[in-house]
Amino acid sequence: MSDFLATLRSLVGPAHVLTEGDLSAYERDWRGRLHGKALAVVRPANTDEVAGVVRACAAFGVPMVPQGGNTSLSVGSTPDTSGREVVLSLTRMNAVRDTDQANLTMTVEAGCVLQNVQAAAEAAGLLFPLSLAAEGSCTIGGNLGTNAGGTQVLRYGNTRELCLGLEVVTPQGEVWNGLKGLRKDNTGYDLRNLMIGSEGTLGVITAATLKLFPRPAARLTAWAAVPSMEQAVALLSLAQRSLGADLTGFEVMGRFALSLVDKHMPQLRVPFLEQEAAQYGVLLENSDSESEEHARARFEALLESAFEADCVLDAVVAESIAQAQQLWHIRESIPLAQAQEGLNIKHDISVPISRIPAFVNDTDARLAREIPGVRLVNFGHLGDGNLHYNVQAPEGCDAAAFLREREGDVNDLVYAAVAQFGGSFSAEHGVGALKVDTLSQYQSPVALAMMRQVKQALDPQNLMNPGRVLKL
Amino acid sequence: MSDFLATLRSLVGPAHVLTEGDLSAYERDWRGRLHGKALAVVRPANTDEVAGVVRACAAFGVPMVPQGGNTSLSVGSTPDTSGREVVLSLTRMNAVRDTDQANLTMTVEAGCVLQNVQAAAEAAGLLFPLSLAAEGSCTIGGNLGTNAGGTQVLRYGNTRELCLGLEVVTPQGEVWNGLKGLRKDNTGYDLRNLMIGSEGTLGVITAATLKLFPRPAARLTAWAAVPSMEQAVALLSLAQRSLGADLTGFEVMGRFALSLVDKHMPQLRVPFLEQEAAQYGVLLENSDSESEEHARARFEALLESAFEADCVLDAVVAESIAQAQQLWHIRESIPLAQAQEGLNIKHDISVPISRIPAFVNDTDARLAREIPGVRLVNFGHLGDGNLHYNVQAPEGCDAAAFLREREGDVNDLVYAAVAQFGGSFSAEHGVGALKVDTLSQYQSPVALAMMRQVKQALDPQNLMNPGRVLKL
Known part of the structure; x- marks a missing residue:
């Protein structure tokens, strides 16, 4: 050695x-x-x-x-x-190699912190839309390795969809220069997407050519109180029809999740919590290429038709950037608020949007039967069908003991329900070492066999992040 | 046997x-x-x-x-x-298995003709945006197998980006059911994208779950005469900033390509051809989620700023659906018009948009030096950096002899220029049997080695469309 x-x-x-x-x-x-x-x-x-x-x-x-x-x-x-x-x-490899305004692309090294990628795009008058809680410390290489999601997927896609080309060091130590800024390139197998989301098990991503977008002229945020998940889904359909591609965010937050923010961060003033019927809060974001006035008029038209359709109990459109940030801050504070309430059992799941109401009703009820008094911290990116469906111990329980004793059972129950509703047990966080067994259990055996064949072909020594994602 | x-x-x-x-x-x-x-x-x-x-x-x-x-x-x-x-x-497998309005997805069998997929989406009040010349006879399975492009890629992406899940029969005859209608699913390697664009060499796509979109409230078409490719690219940047995601089409057509339409289909009345300075025609499409009036006002604002920036010599916004169709018909008639003029040497290339003007100036000049009197039928999806850069024999030459004698040389010249400008020799048509040698020549050896490893791992008998895409 x-x-x-x-x-x-x-x-x-x-x-x-x-x-x-x-x-x-x-x-x-x-x-x-x-x-x-x-x-x-x-x-x-x-x-x-x-x-x-x-x-x-x-x-x-x-x-x-x-x-x-x-x-x-x-x-x-x-x-x-x-x-x-x-x-x-990879953190020393943090250069922005190139920005190409007319091609709407930027080439960055893997160790660039996401926030710095966003800032470099902004300095060029453009937008790199990937945005997630860890953006101040996560790197674009990790975002690509895990195909990170975040809050803008509805409009711009996952990290996968934001990447046009990669530079990768293969398990044999050869360099593949696939840094092409091309929107169309059908010359053989899609190695780019094979590498993206493979969590470092097929090679090391060292640089990437990313898609940029024109910056919207205005970005407006609204908050709606809705009576049920069914109505949240109905509001989403209305918003998609009415705003088209300008709908860039659609987050849902369950009443209990919001009550935890209210309890632990009372200064944040969660809207509409006093309304008993408000079972969910919805945060909507509208990115308009014209003007703030136009964005506001469209939001108002949308909310009007939502009131008429009984989707919405009450709603507010942020009057200022500060108010918009405060609304987003409530959404982003849920993880911290639940942590202050005590450890819980976390899930990062996705289900077809049309089936989310039935999934939630069904799984809430099953969990309540299994664990009387269980509390569900349910929030996430409804526009992508992605929920962070977290299970908190009953009030007064020892959270650490709950986690120790019940995590396996609760995961089994939730993942079985997810599978039954045609969903995924890992929407945006990947598999890592944590969910290797879950992958073996819920991914199709035919798919697993193909994945193993690919892994063994590209990394026959099994030296690239071995044991993560796949058991060989 | x-x-x-x-x-x-x-x-x-x-x-x-x-x-x-x-x-x-x-x-x-x-x-x-x-x-x-x-x-x-x-x-x-x-x-x-x-x-x-x-x-x-x-x-x-x-x-x-x-x-x-x-x-x-x-x-x-x-x-x-x-x-x-x-x-x-696969043509007997042509059922639409399922349409899910709230999830904006549709599951169809591989043998569905693209036009029927579009029609099924429309019948559900939704849009499946993939659109290309062969849509009346090509099937969605073929579109997926080749990752087809077409005219709406600028906004909606290639076929790859329009697919959420696949059903595939593996080379061993096992069925992988990956028909998930999920927008986020990070559970192992991206087999979906590996299959898409692999041209039937890794398995047989039998069904797919496709993304649908709300139908725009209005779709408007404009035609602009521009003095140069530089100005066409400048107009594209302006249009992207001004229309954002509503810009759904941006096609460029060289003067000679348009003159062939004018010569062989005079009834189509190509706009602005009488203006000597109009070196290119540009077709723009604006898909608006509000109204036709709104779409028209935005187009007019765009064209006004384009006139001010000297990007545009003259422009017209279609006044009716019939007029819009007529403008698109001109664009779509270029392949037929060039065929009537005689065989030519076809290329389906992409180059970073920022480098297209230099690529075109440079390659036009090289070809003119090599082949005095050569005529270039240059048209394509400028918004995607994709040109059909076709080389027609000098006037009066025997086109068949020209093709026979010069195709190899011309391809070498054009593909070398494409490589020099960081482009791709096959943007949307794939490799097939026709471009296997070109792939070996222009794809990186490291990438080729990985592709071969994947092919041999998944199809060790080499029975799936052997000899296409890759030489083993």
Whole structure:
């Protein structure tokens, strides 16, 4: 191993091969579920250095864990406890290589923090729409590796849909330069999409060419109180018909989730909570290419027809950017509010939108039968069919004990219901090390067999993030 | 072989195993470049029958050529001349299985003709936006297999972006049911996108769940005369900023292409051809979610700013649906007009939009040096960076001889220029049998190696459309 470490040091410089001191920022996952132990943390500065490190790992038979901002919610980017895995940190590769205004593209390195990618697009007068809670620390390489979702998927798609080209270091340490800024390119298999979402198990993404968009002239936010999930779905259909592609956000939040924000952050003033019938809050965002007046007029027309259709009990359109931010802040505070209430069992699921009301009614009832007094923190991106359907212990219960004793059963119940309604147990957070068994259980055996064939073909030594996503 | 044919007959019924008579509809490619010979044409009625046929082929070691409407422009769906390949025709599988209005999805079988998919969406009050010249005969399975593009990619993406789930029969004859209507699903590798665009070489697509969209309230068409490709690109940027996602079409047509329409179809009355400075015509489409008045006002504002910026020499907004259709008809008549002028050397290329003016100026000049008097039929989807950059013989030349003698040289010159400008030699038509060597020449060796690894892993017998896309 000393030969191996010496090789790494000669490749990237001794200062960038970390083996001592507190490496927990690299070894501990974001949610603190697993504290691993790395053989070393290697921090290459450029693509050639990444390729060199990968070749060295391949030669010495050392497994690699590619890592960006280390914000995985599925334990996908930290080493296991064996002390045998190298963390390949991409954070030094953080350059914006190129911005092409007329082509609406930008080429960035994998270690760019998402917020910096957004800022670089804005500086060019353009929009990179990917937006999610961890944007201040997650990197675009990690977003691509996990095909991150977020709040703008309804209009702009997942990270997958925002990428036109990739640069990837293969498990053999070769560099594939697929950095094309082309919107049409049918020259063989879609390696780009194969790499995106493969969570570092098929290669290391080192750079990407991203799609940019014109910035909307105005972005307006509204909040509606709705009586049921059925009516939330009806409101979504109305909004899609009425606003078309200008509807860029449609978030739903259950009454209990909102009551936790109200309890733990009373200064945030959750709207309409005093109305008993308001079972859900809906946050709508309208990105208008004309003007704020136009956006406001369209929102008002939409809400009028929603009142007429009895979808909506009450609604407010934000009068200022500050008010819009405050409404979004309520939505974004739900994770923290639920954490303050105590640990809960988290799910990141998707179901066809048309089946969400039945899924929720059915699964709420099943859980209530199994766990009298159970509390459901249900919120998410309804426009994408994606719910964070989290299960909180009954009031007064020991949350840690609840998690320890019930997590397996609750996951089984929820994932079985998701499968029954044609959904997915992992909508946007990926599989990582956390959900490998769940994947084996709920993904089709034919699909699993094809995935294994692909993995074995591209990474025959099984050194790229081994054990994550797939059991071989 | 008689055992094999007997097995096929028992699987799908003797009436659906064609071995005699005129099979040229299945054996001859759309552009008439190759008349192959099939061992048999098999026409299964459902997914189980497809799986049975594939298992029989695998057992007997018989290669298969999946086929939909047989409109491939790259000889991708017809058998070779060996008489050893079975054509697996999907056209009997043409059911619309399900339409889900609230989820904005539709599940259709592979053999549905594209126009029927569009009509089924319209009957549900929704839009399936894929639109291309062959829509009256091509099938959705073929569109998926080749990741077809067309005229609405600017707003809605390629076929890839319009598909949420697939049902596929693997080369081993197993059925992968991946028909999920989910907008977010991160549960392992992206097999859907791997299959899409693989041209039947990795499996047989038997059904798909497609994305639908609200129908726009109004669709308006404009025609602008522009002095140069630079100004066409400038107009595109203006239009994207001004119309946002409502810009659904942006087609460019060179003066010579338009003059051929004028010559061979004078009744179509090409606008602005009398203006000498009008080097290109641009067709713009604006899909508005509000009203026709609103669409018209926005188009007028756009064109006003385009006049001010000197992008546009003259412009007209269609006053009626009939006039809009007439303008589109001019665009769609270019292929026929060039055919009436005589055979030419066709290219389906893409280049980053920002580099298109330089690419065109440069390549036009190189070709003029090589072939004095050469005529360029240059038109395409500028909004996607996709040009059909076709090379017509000098006036008075024998077109057939020109094609025979110069096609290789001209392709080399054009594809080298495309590569130099960071483009692709096949934007939307795929590789098929026609461009296998071109792929070997211009695709990166690292990418080719990965593609071969994937192919060999999923189809180790090399029976699925062998020899198309990749040379093994």
